[in-house]
Amino acid sequence: MDTIARTPEDIGTALRNARKAARLTQKGLADRSGIWQETISKIETGTGSAKLDTIFDLCAALDLELHVSPRSKGANIALEDIL
Amino acid sequence: MDTIARTPEDIGTALRNARKAARLTQKGLADRSGIWQETISKIETGTGSAKLDTIFDLCAALDLELHVSPRSKGANIALEDIL
DNA sequence: ATACTTTATGATCCATACATCATTAACATA
DNA sequence: TATGTTAATGATGTATGGATCATAAAGTAT
Numbered sequence: 543m544d545t546i547a548r549t550p551e552d553i554g555t556a557l558r559n560a561r562k563a564a565r566l567t568q569k570g571l572a573d574r575s576g577i578w579q580e581t582i583s584k585i586e587t588g589t590g591s592a593k594l595d596t597i598f599d600l601c602a603a604l605d606l607e608l609h610v611s612p613r614s615k616g617a618n619i620a621l622e623d624i625l
Numbered sequence: 626m627d628t629i630a631r632t633p634e635d636i637g638t639a640l641r642n643a644r645k646a647a648r649l650t651q652k653g654l655a656d657r658s659g660i661w662q663e664t665i666s667k668i669e670t671g672t673g674s675a676k677l678d679t680i681f682d683l684c685a686a687l688d689l690e691l692h693v694s695p696r697s698k699g700a701n702i703a704l705e706d707i708l
Numbered sequence: 709a710t711a712c713t714t715t716a717t718g719a720t721c722c723a724t725a726c727a728t729c730a731t732t733a734a735c736a737t738a
Numbered sequence: 739t740a741t742g743t744t745a746a747t748g749a750t751g752t753a754t755g756g757a758t759c760a761t762a763a764a765g766t767a768t
Contacts, residue, residue, distance in 0.1 A: 577756085577757095578756070578757060578758075580756085580757085580759095581755080584755090584756090591754080591755075592755070592756090593755060596755080596756075
């Protein structure tokens with residue numbers, strides 16, 4: 543499973559999916575990441591933004607890593623891009 | 626070119642490499658991303674952390690995207706992990 | 709419907725990222 | 739060396755992320 547992210551919201555949903563795949567509650571993830579449940583909720587729902595530090599803390603707890611790569615042309619185009 | 630990032634510093638160096646590959650100065654990237662040169666400098670050098678918003682602004686200006694994926698076992702292991 | 713668990717929301721406080729301006733250091737190059 | 743460009747540093751003010759506590763809303767049972 544590999545998710546493309548171009549916005550903080552994309553990261554939020556990717557993290558939520560990974561958390562659920564790991565069968566963790568927000569509280570469970572909070573415990574193992576040191577990030578508060580309330581903060582996780584805000585990140586997953588895209589309410590406000592987040593710090594990179596926090597994202598990496600969550601990635602570490604979920605055994606995820608980020609890959610920085612050239613934008614893939616034509617893939618995952620948002621509706622606004624073509625309308 | 627695809628860089629694995631597990632820390633804010635990794636992101637900083639990936640962005641710097643991408644900027645140089647695009648033959649842009651920090652000021653040039655600042656102009657097209659809306660992020661100030663001073664801020665770009667701090668992100669690239671890993672001085673302090675950054676907001677996700679800012680990272681995505683820079684990614685957009687450099688035609689980069691992030692991929693969230695399961696940690697690749699055995700690859701890119703830090704010294705601290707095995708010492 | 710009731711009880712329990714999980715997630716979302718709201719307020720406050722503190723830390724800090726970013727904008728902004730000024731300046732210095734580094735690095736080219738004439 | 740002197741000049742010009744690029745990158746880094748420092749200070750200040752504003753905006754906001756995250757910790758923390760409390761609570762409400764949603765979801766999932768029994």
